[in-house]
Amino acid sequence: MPVSGDAHPRRTIVVLGMLSTFGPISLDLYLPSLPELSSELNTSTSSAQLTITACLLGLAVGQLIAGPLSDQFGRRRPLLIGLVAYLLASLACAFAPTIELLIVLRLLQGLAGAAGLVIARAVARDLYSGNALLIFFARLTLVSGLAPVVAPLLGGQLARVMDWRGIFVVLAGFGLVLVLAGLLGVPESLPPEQRSAGGLQANLAGFRELLADRLFLGAAFASGLAGAAMFAYIAGATFVLQRIYLMSPQGFSYAFGINALGIMAMAQVGARLARTWPTVRVLGFGLGLNLLGAVGVLVSVLFGAGLVPLLIALWVMVSSVGLVFPTATTIALADYPHQAGRASSLLGLGQYIGGALVAPLVGLAGEHTAVPMGVVVVGVSVAAGLVFWFLVVRTLRSRGEIV
Numbered sequence: 001m002p003v004s005g006d007a008h009p010r011r012t013i014v015v016l017g018m019l020s021t022f023g024p025i026s027l028d029l030y031l032p033s034l035p036e037l038s039s040e041l042n043t044s045t046s047s048a049q050l051t052i053t054a055c056l057l058g059l060a061v062g063q064l065i066a067g068p069l070s071d072q073f074g075r076r077r078p079l080l081i082g083l084v085a086y087l088l089a090s091l092a093c094a095f096a097p098t099i100e101l102l103i104v105l106r107l108l109q110g111l112a113g114a115a116g117l118v119i120a121r122a123v124a125r126d127l128y129s130g131n132a133l134l135i136f137f138a139r140l141t142l143v144s145g146l147a148p149v150v151a152p153l154l155g156g157q158l159a160r161v162m163d164w165r166g167i168f169v170v171l172a173g174f175g176l177v178l179v180l181a182g183l184l185g186v187p188e189s190l191p192p193e194q195r196s197a198g199g200l201q202a203n204l205a206g207f208r209e210l211l212a213d214r215l216f217l218g219a220a221f222a223s224g225l226a227g228a229a230m231f232a233y234i235a236g237a238t239f240v241l242q243r244i245y246l247m248s249p250q251g252f253s254y255a256f257g258i259n260a261l262g263i264m265a266m267a268q269v270g271a272r273l274a275r276t277w278p279t280v281r282v283l284g285f286g287l288g289l290n291l292l293g294a295v296g297v298l299v300s301v302l303f304g305a306g307l308v309p310l311l312i313a314l315w316v317m318v319s320s321v322g323l324v325f326p327t328a329t330t331i332a333l334a335d336y337p338h339q340a341g342r343a344s345s346l347l348g349l350g351q352y353i354g355g356a357l358v359a360p361l362v363g364l365a366g367e368h369t370a371v372p373m374g375v376v377v378v379g380v381s382v383a384a385g386l387v388f389w390f391l392v393v394r395t396l397r398s399r400g401e402i403v
Contacts, residue, residue: 012127013136015185017143018178019079019120022086022113023352024144025174026055028151028256031238032249033164040164043099045239045363052235053359054103058110059117060352066115067122067345068203071196075119075126075341076188082115083182087175094168109171116178118344119186125333125340126189133333134274137326141267147260156253196339206342216332216343218391222283223328224350225384226290229377230321231355233297233314236362236373244370245307255311262319270323279327280392286323287381287388293317294381298374310370317377325351331392354380 030037038048062082069078089109096102120140128136158167196202210216241247241255266286273282296313299305329347336343358380362373 011185012123012187013139014143015181016120016123017140017146018181019116019186020140020144021147022116023059024147024260025151026059026109026113026171027052027234028147029155029158029171030164030167031234031256032155032159032253033167034238035242036159037164041099041102046360047099049235049359049363050103051099051106052231053356054106055110055113056231056352056356056359058107058112059114060110060349060356062111062114063118063345063348063352065111065345067118067341067343067348068196068206069341070115070119070122070190071206071339071341074188074190074192074195075123076182076186079115079119079182079186080179082112082119083175083179085112086116087172087179088112090168090172090175094165094172114348116182118341118348121329121333121344121347122340123186123189125337125344129334129337131274131279134279134326134330135271137329138267138271141264141322141326146264150257153253153257156250159249194338203342206339207346210336210339210343210346213335214391214395216335216346218387218395219283219328219332220347220350222287222384222388222392223324223332223347224352224354225380225387226287226321226324227351228354228358228380229290229294229384230318231352232358232362232373232376232380233318234355235359236370237314239363240301240370240373241307245310247307255314259315259318262315263322266319266322267326268322270327274327279330280396282323283327283331283392284388286320286327287384289320290317290324291378291381291385293320294374294377298371298378301370301374317381 034048038045066078066082086109089105089112093102093105093109096105124133124136155167158170238252241252242249270282270286293313293316297310297317300310300313332347333340333343358376361376364372
């Protein structure tokens with residue numbers, strides 16, 4: 001049964017936080033080496049960015065597989081299978097001879113890594129409910145938020161001593177660490193008597209229930225669109241900051257790390273605000289900051305404001321995700337303890353599919369202009385605000401709940 005207090009050891013928080021790092025670790029560690037990858041494989045900027053898109057698609061779709069399986073078979077078995085598959089896919093990426101094969105292998109890597117993302121959220125929902133769930137997600141962010149800080153910093157340093165293939169060997173080593181962590185630190189939080197029936201019919205019925213809930217859809221889409229702004233930044237920043245603003249790989253990694261620290265800080269701010277504010281109001285505040293930062297990015301690149309204003313705007317936009325993701329996840333999972341895996345999978349799909357769609361767009365005009373990135377982040381941020389208003393706020397008002 002879910003609990004409202006902190007009845008579980010810190011080791012569980014640390015391990016679940018590590019499992020939540022599959023996205024940033026898989027995406028961020030090799031970002032400083034992306035221009036080198038593009039040159040060595042003799043491919044275009046957009047093609048190189050497709051390796052990001054493929055991983056994002058895998059992380060999105062894989063959650064639709066791992067989530068329902070974890071509702072049926074428990075959390076540990078699907079998790080461990082996914083972790084081993086991630087390790088093997090990472091090794092294969094290191095030996096890819098062409099960009100086409102690397103894109104396919106990155107897709108498989110994302111599919112495997114999705115198990116860690118979706119099952120970490122499902123385990124948290126098994127253990128906690130209510131405000132305690134939001135606080136727990138904020139604590140997870142303290143651990144998982146280290147990944148975007150450490151990954152680009154480590155990637156920038158590794159780029160000095162190894163090529164991009166070596167980076168994927170490092171990712172395989174990370175996979176091995178998580179296999180051991182999953183074996184030793186993840187409890188089986190879903191007893192057999194609480195597991196759902198398997199099969200296509202049961203899964204489709206569960207997904208239909210979720211998709212018919214306007215509040216769930218609103219939380220999922222709002223967080224997904226806000227996340228798409230962050231993923232557009234992930235896909236475009238390495239070329240924008242290094243090629244246009246002439247930052248070194250190490251300087252880029254420092255800037256990237258500061259933004260990730262902002263995500264961690266904002267998650268803790270959100271947990272504190274939730275003690276006095278309704279969770280939905282915290283979500284609205286986070287989406288407002290996301291839009292403010294996105295507009296700042298577009299204005300900076302359109303009017304040539306320079307590097308410092310752009311970095312400030314990016315910090316506001318990216319840091320807001322620390323407010324958006326935990327609160328949206330808490331709202332989306334609140335009514336679904338009986339199918340936390342399925343609900344978590346759809347939520348994760350929303351958070352990654354938008355990123356997968358926008359990642360190639362930021363490079364369409366080539367690597368010498370940042371305007372496409374600015375346009376994309378404003379577009380998805382505006383869409384996030386509209387979804388929040390029409391699906392979340394209006395649904396709660398129709399129920400007579402205060403927002």
